[in-house]
Amino acid sequence: MLLFFSQPMKTVAVLGGGIGGLAASFYLCKNPQVTKVIVLESSSRFGGWLWSLRRSDGAVFELGPRGIRPAGAVGHNTLNMVEALGLDGEILPVSYSHxxxxxRFLYINGQLHRxxxxxxxxxxxxxxxxxxxxxxxxxxxxxxxxxxxxxxxxxxxxxxxxxxxxxxxxxxxxxxxxxxxxxxxxxxxxxxxxxxxxxxxxxxxxxxxxSSGSAPVIPPGNLAQRAKKESWAQWSLRRGVETFPEAITEYLQQSGRVELHKNAAVKQMIPTTSGWKVKTEDGEISADHVISALPAKALSCVLPPSCRSLTQQLQDISAVTVAVVSLEYDGSILPVTGFGHLIPSWEDPGLLGIVYDSVPFPQHNRPNGQSTRLTVMMGGAWFQNVFGDPEEVTTEVFLTRATEAVRCHLGVSGAPRWSNVVLHTDCIPQYYLGHFQRIDSMRGFIRTNNLPLSLVGSAYDGVSVNDVVFSGRTAVAELMGGSAEAT
The missing domain is CATH 1.10.3110.10 (protoporphyrinogen ix oxidase, domain 3)
Incomplete structure (x- = not known):
């Protein structure tokens, strides 16, 4: 399908600077056939949902994903990339015996159940x-x-x-x-x-x-072998998971083949005889191929009329909004030790769960004085019914609900010494019934029409960090006419 790389001096535009777009750019940089990569990110930072709040006193609070699993081919793949970026010494592993x-707990009928x-x-x-x-x-x-x-x-x-x-x-x-x-x-x-x-x-x-299915085979590097030997259940990084996309960004900057653009929202994609013309607010770029790591609905808004069928299917992929409340309490205030607890939808639809961040990663606590870090997650598929329009809910509503949940569920009577509220709008795609058919149809449309376009990110083949990173690898492998295992 995509054989234009037999010719020299080709440019790939990567739309979206989250972990999917950065991963795709990383693999593009490793291929000598690619001479130029242009990354367009609409916000003021790279990394997407991998976002670590680092306080001046040394405490770290994850505003998105926190622990990453090392298991399986996709887990090996991520650890191989972490190793290639020289982050081995920054790893914070959590073993299965921890x-x-x-x-892990459930909160039901006023009680925690292990x-x-x-x-x-x-x-x-x-x-x-x-x-x-x-x-x-x-x-x-x-x-x-x-x-x-x-x-x-x-x-x-x-x-x-x-x-x-x-x-x-x-x-x-x-x-x-x-x-x-x-x-x-x-x-x-x-x-x-x-x-x-x-x-x-x-x-x-x-x-x-x-074992069932035909999982890809990714040879584990030294770090992935260590993870297996030491029986890691998950891992993070010393300065938070955002260190990972930061290291990729630095690698791309030093490669000499990548242009990184922040505050560059894509407004329109126009097909040309040799690929695409991609328009932003400040100008336009030409590319032979586009790898889109945009959210599905965002991509649907910039495709040309000739892609109407693809546009409709992209719009059919829904995503939910989650409020994330980070809390810090003085002292050791947890009645139990563990990863955290979840709440069934019939118990409290608005409250998804509470993560006991200080238990798996005490290294992220402030260095001076004992403290407990918690994250309260709210909303999701129930956001609209419980909280209403996301644009109209104040941070005080979320903070009050979060601290009340900590008081009721964990018996913590005092107020937090520090808090932070962030609202992630449309952050987790929902794979509803028939999702696999929709994805097959979309990629079939791209193949049939010989579109120089690849789809990567959490909207398609998995929402975990590992899945999204691997989607970047897979897209580049297919672009080069090979398989992900051979990349």
Whole structure:
């Protein structure tokens, strides 16, 4: 499809300077066939949702993703990039034996309940569940394979593991991962490993034990090998996860082949005989190929009329808004130690969960004096119903709701010594039923019309940091006529 790189002196424009656009630019820079990369970012900073608030006293608060998982091909891929950027010494690993990995809680009926995390506990009745999880797992072997092309996560889990597991555990988990409603989200797109396990093995348990699907093979570098040896569950960086996109940006600046433009919102894409003319407020650039890491709806607003079919499908990809409240309390105020707790939608639709940031990453606490950092997440798929129009809600509303939740859920009576509120509008795409068909159709349109356009980012093939980074690698590999494994 994309063979223009057989000719010299070609330019690629990357739209969006979040982690997806930066990752794609990183891989483009490593290919000698690419002579020029132009990155256009609409805001005043690079990094997108990877955003670390660094206070002058040394404390770090994550305003977006915090811990990144090292497992699997996509986890290896990210760690390989971190290693290539020379960030090995900045890694803060959290092992599976750490309290933050073993202890995760649900808040139900005014109480914190620790989720089962050890083999012996699946044979016990652990509140809030009414029977041992082993019963659900044994029954799961007898459940027939689903015949539908797609299914909601709630329906899938109810069918295979029972309604109680879906209502309590899966409802909460989907709020923590996607800030979304498990009754609307697609199991095939959100959890492809579960879908493939049923389709190929007829059982989730067998599928997990024997592995299912055709996952890419990414050889682990030294850092990824260390992660496996030391049994990391997640990792961060000493100055926060934003260090990662900052290091990529510095690498791109030093490459001599990349132009980085901030405050350069794309206004229009015009097809030309050799590629695209991309217009911004301050001018225009010409490119042979465009890699779009823009949110789906943002891309839909700048495509030409000839791409009407693609534009409509992009507009159909919804995203939810999340309020993030960072809180700091004096002393050690947590009644339990763990990663945090989630709240099912039927318990409190507006409150997604509370992360106990000081437990997995105490290195981000202020160096002088004991303190506890927490993050309260609110809204998601329930934002409009609970809070109304995002543009009309004041920060005081979120702060009051957050501190009240900390008081009720964790028994913390005092006021925080410091707080910060940020509203992330349309930050997490929602993969509703039929998402896989929509993505296939969009990429089919691009191929059929021979458009010099690639789609990367969280709107398409996974919302995690690892998925988004890997989407950048995959797009560049396909552009060069190869596979992601060979990049």
């Amino acid at each position: 309290d933050a990995s073993k202890n 989720l089962p995390s050890e083999m012996r506990t699946i044979f016990q009745t652990v509140p809030p569940f009414s029977r041992p999880l082993a019963f659900s797992l044994m029954k799961e072997f007898l459940v027939k394979k689903g015949k539908e092309a797609d299914e909601s996560i709630h329906s899938f889990v109810s069918r295979r593991l029972g309604k109680e597991v879906a209502d309590i555990a899966i409802d909460s988990m989907c709020r923590g991962v996607f800030a979304g409603d498990c009754k609307k989200l697609s199991v095939r797109s959100c959890f492809p490993a579960l879908y493939n396990a049923e389709q190929q093995r007829g059982s989730l348990t067998l599928g997990m034990l024997l």
